Amino acid sequence: MHPRLILFDIDGTLVLTQGAGREATRLAMLDVFGTSANIETHHFGGKTDWQTLVELLAPLGITYDDVKRAMPDYNRVMGAHLERIIGQYSVMACTGTLELVDYLHQHSSALLGLVTGNVSNAAPVKLRAANFDMSHFPVGAYGDDAMNRDDLPILALTRAQRHYGHPIEPEQVVVVGDTPADVQCARALGAVAVGVMTGFATREAMEAAQPDYLLDDLTTFTAVLGL
Numbered sequence: 685m686h687p688r689l690i691l692f693d694i695d696g697t698l699v700l701t702q703g704a705g706r707e708a709t710r711l712a713m714l715d716v717f718g719t720s721a722n723i724e725t726h727h728f729g730g731k732t733d734w735q736t737l738v739e740l741l742a743p744l745g746i747t748y749d750d751v752k753r754a755m756p757d758y759n760r761v762m763g764a765h766l767e768r769i770i771g772q773y774s775v776m777a778c779t780g781t782l783e784l785v786d787y788l789h790q791h792s793s794a795l796l797g798l799v800t801g802n803v804s805n806a807a808p809v810k811l812r813a814a815n816f817d818m819s820h821f822p823v824g825a826y827g828d829d830a831m832n833r834d835d836l837p838i839l840a841l842t843r844a845q846r847h848y849g850h851p852i853e854p855e856q857v858v859v860v861g862d863t864p865a866d867v868q869c870a871r872a873l874g875a876v877a878v879g880v881m882t883g884f885a886t887r888e889a890m891e892a893a894q895p896d897y898l899l900d901d902l903t904t905f906t907a908v909l910g911l
């Protein structure tokens with residue numbers, strides 16, 4: 685049997701950062717753009733950081749192109765702020781996820797990666813704070829790769845094929861996330877969509893998004909996927 689590529693979202697799926705992400709975003713926006721706009725009331729769920737910046741900054745006259753140009757700077761500054769402050773927050777792994785990732789890492793029928801709205805410098809900071817081993821996620825697509833989350837799974841798949849050295853078909857890919865945007869980006873690739881209720885969307889919204897599987901938490905993931 686061909687191995688399956690399991691692509692995990694981070695916030696609300698593997699990790700809850702209890703406000704550290706919002707605070708680091710606020711500090712990074714102040715440094716890079718001189719304003720944190722309406723960050724206090726912003727709804728992050730399912731959005732890439734790039735999309736968050738465009739939504740928050742457009743009303744202030746900062747354009748998509750301005751944000752695009754600033755992304756390398758923003759990535760670096762965001763990663764540094766998060767690293768500095770995250771120890772002050774009670775970051776938690778979502779139920780069962782540390783055990784699940786360990787299990788899948790050792791399982792020859794699963795390859796692991798990330799599809800996350802976090803910029804690439806922030807993702808490992810959040811995962812390490814929740815005691816994940818970053819070497820278990822050798823590939824990923826991030827919130828500084830594209831503004832639209834739907835563009836991320838194909839990028840992660842391409843990187844996985846290069847890293848693992850063999851072709852992987854879209855139907856061998858499983859995208860796991862806590863919001864309708866995660867389900868939608870799985871569909872954009874033609875991947876299996878697994879929704880999980882440990883994060884930031886209501887059950888009603890997740891049911892309406894029609895994932896292939898909707899789980900209360902990831903403790904049942906291997907049983908449901910037959911891994």
Ligand SMILES: [Mg+2]
Pocket residue numbers: 693694695696697729730861862863883
């Ligand atoms: Mg999420």
